[in-house]
Amino acid sequence: MAEKRTTVEFENSDPQVKEVSTDINPQEINQDPDTYARKIASERGAEYDQIAGFAVPCDFVMLPSKGRIYPPESPLHNLEELEVRHLTAADEDILTSRSLLRSGTALDTLLDNVIVNKSIKSEELISGDKNAIMTFLRITGYGPEYKVEITCPDCDADVTAEFDLTKLNMKMLDTEPVVEGVNRFNFTMPSGTVIEFKFLTSKEEKLISDEQDKLKKMTNSPLDHNITTRLRYQIISVNGNEDKGYINKFIGVMNVRDSRAFRKYFDDVEPDMIMKQEFSCVQCGHRGEVDIPVTVSFFWPDT
Numbered sequence: 508m509a510e511k512r513t514t515v516e517f518e519n520s521d522p523q524v525k526e527v528s529t530d531i532n533p534q535e536i537n538q539d540p541d542t543y544a545r546k547i548a549s550e551r552g553a554e555y556d557q558i559a560g561f562a563v564p565c566d567f568v569m570l571p572s573k574g575r576i577y578p579p580e581s582p583l584h585n586l587e588e589l590e591v592r593h594l595t596a597a598d599e600d601i602l603t604s605r606s607l608l609r610s611g612t613a614l615d616t617l618l619d620n621v622i623v624n625k626s627i628k629s630e631e632l633i634s635g636d637k638n639a640i641m642t643f644l645r646i647t648g649y650g651p652e653y654k655v656e657i658t659c660p661d662c663d664a665d666v667t668a669e670f671d672l673t674k675l676n677m678k679m680l681d682t683e684p685v686v687e688g689v690n691r692f693n694f695t696m697p698s699g700t701v702i703e704f705k706f707l708t709s710k711e712e713k714l715i716s717d718e719q720d721k722l723k724k725m726t727n728s729p730l731d732h733n734i735t736t737r738l739r740y741q742i743i744s745v746n747g748n749e750d751k752g753y754i755n756k757f758i759g760v761m762n763v764r765d766s767r768a769f770r771k772y773f774d775d776v777e778p779d780m781i782m783k784q785e786f787s788c789v790q791c792g793h794r795g796e797v798d799i800p801v802t803v804s805f806f807w808p809d810t
């Protein structure tokens with residue numbers, strides 16, 4: 508039996524703008540509401556982009572990775588800047604979609620919508636490149652002022668601080684990969700063990716989050732496995748051995764000195780936005796550089 512489809516047409520008063528229709532497939536909605544919501548959001552954004560007489564501004568966003576870790580067959584290969592359009596009211600539909608928010612895919616759907624080259628998917632971006640785009644969207648969409656509550660490192664008081672996102676610095680990739688165009692890097696641990704590691708993509712970050720949530724539900728344990736889970740995704744070989752079982756066993760017995768040394772090195776070389784800025788505590792007068800927390804107010808400000 509053929510699938511039942513409904514066509515909805517949207518009227519407009521401008522004769523120069525052609526009619527827009529959207530096919531609604533009830534079966535598709537029932538089978539996977541989250542995927543269907545992302546599809547419709549993307550189609551709506553594309554339709555609004557094409558409305559005659561309204562040009563949505565675009566800009567080029569510098570990528571911290573310089574595109575050097577993406578393979579030659581990827582449209583991101585050696586791409587130092589990515590063209591991105593500014594946020595529109597249609598994009599706010601994505602940011603307020605309950606289905607997308609529940610599934611944790613609202614931001615990825617938003618990025619897929621605003622990246623001009625549609626052959627590039629947000630899940631392929633490493634986290635640092637994704638963060639650079641999100642910072643650009645936050646500044647151009649809501650302004651550079653970012654108010655967030657932080658805990659003073661001196662007096663432990665919770666205070667509201669305002670940061671200027673335009674003053675953030677970007678840490679560019681300055682480490683040579685093992686092979687050009689391959690997300691693969693070397694590190695020698697204090698014990699002498701040589702590992703190869705990679706920078707994580709948006710897709711892998713979500714897999715880590717999902718895995719940790721699933722593990723908590725299955726074991727009903729208050730213990731987080733943040734460090735070891737992340738290491739399993741980051742490390743791709745140990746002394747030349749790429750067997751997953753071997754790597755997992757190594758991570759399970761890795762000494763603390765090696766673990767801390769690698770994690771510090773990873774943080775030092777990972778291309779990303781540097782989310783740090785000067786802070787002055789209104790309670791005790793302490794001044795110094797602090798980490799800027801990224802909370803829901805980053806894309807969902809109160810005003």
